[in-house]
Amino acid sequence: MYPRIICHKEKLRENAIRLQTHLEKRGITLFAVTKVFGADPNIIRILDDAGVHHFADARLLNLSHIEKIQGERMLLRIPMLSELEDVLRYADLSLQSELKTLRALNELCVERGKQHKVLLMIDLGDLREGIFSNDELKEVASELALMQGVQWVGLGTNLTCYGGVLPTRESLERLIQLRDFLEEDYKVDLPIISAGNSSSLYLVDEDWPKELNQLRVGEALANGTESSFGKNFIGLHEDVFTIEAQIVELKEKPSVPIGTRGKNAFGKEPVFEDYGIQKRAIIALGMQDTDPEDLVPILEGAKILGASSDHMIVDITHVRDALDVGSILAFRTNYRSVLRAYTSAYVYREIE
């Protein structure tokens, strides 16, 4: 069935083993971030079998699909006050940055007789989530340290997500200093420092400070790249996922539309260059299924011209292979196109 996204099992398995071994050697616990593949249970099983046992996701619906694992489940997005029941149900630990939410979660823990671990997020300048001012940190810490329901186990940070601020050794060492100060002043034990996402990977080397002992990694595992510079990381496979779709129309047409032009389906006024008559294939794949700008045709000579919600137009004028209605076109992916494909209800999931 098409369109489909294929997860190449052996490549994913190798990525998991290589990354896990690399981080383990430096005393870092890996949390595999599952949002990019919608926490697909079959993919979770491949990772779990490969020795990656801790999983993290931004959505509780995704976490609810993760069952029978040996490790822990972490909620990545600061929870909504309306979903705290499910936080306790589907997550063993969560990232937090609001006192109001922590108070409510703590109350719920006490009421239910449940334990839940939290990492307090610190904003080191990227300006997405996290405590920013020292005054707020002190206010939150003094209450959090005394909470009986939620268990404060450490600090976390997130970089390069909104502001594109790169992690540096100095910024991460600030987290260690903050931790030491908090342990001392508030008489708490904060054994975990969660040093970020795939953007911190480029700093992981032989003298990585042992205090930074947790990383939450999605992109490197799924796409083989670290996210600070988009470079390959330790030889991980970049082609774990491919997307395939079927040709539904194949005709020769001019490259420039004919008639009076207004805006296209997405409110833009596109500009066209005249390449004469082109051989154009329409495939049954659109913006609703993936991001066409984040796909690369595997077939030599093929070029994506554009897409609307459900149709993608591919120029195949310079393709040597014989194509016809019904032929399948395959595409290389990146983080965004994989994320979209696993979010679309119209894309079939395969493991090969």
Ligand SMILES: *Cc1c(COP(=O)(O)O)cnc(C)c1O
């Ligand atoms: C998505 C996410 C990650 C994983 O990021 P990658 O760049 O895919 O490794 C880590 N932490 C948080 C809070 C996230 O939202």
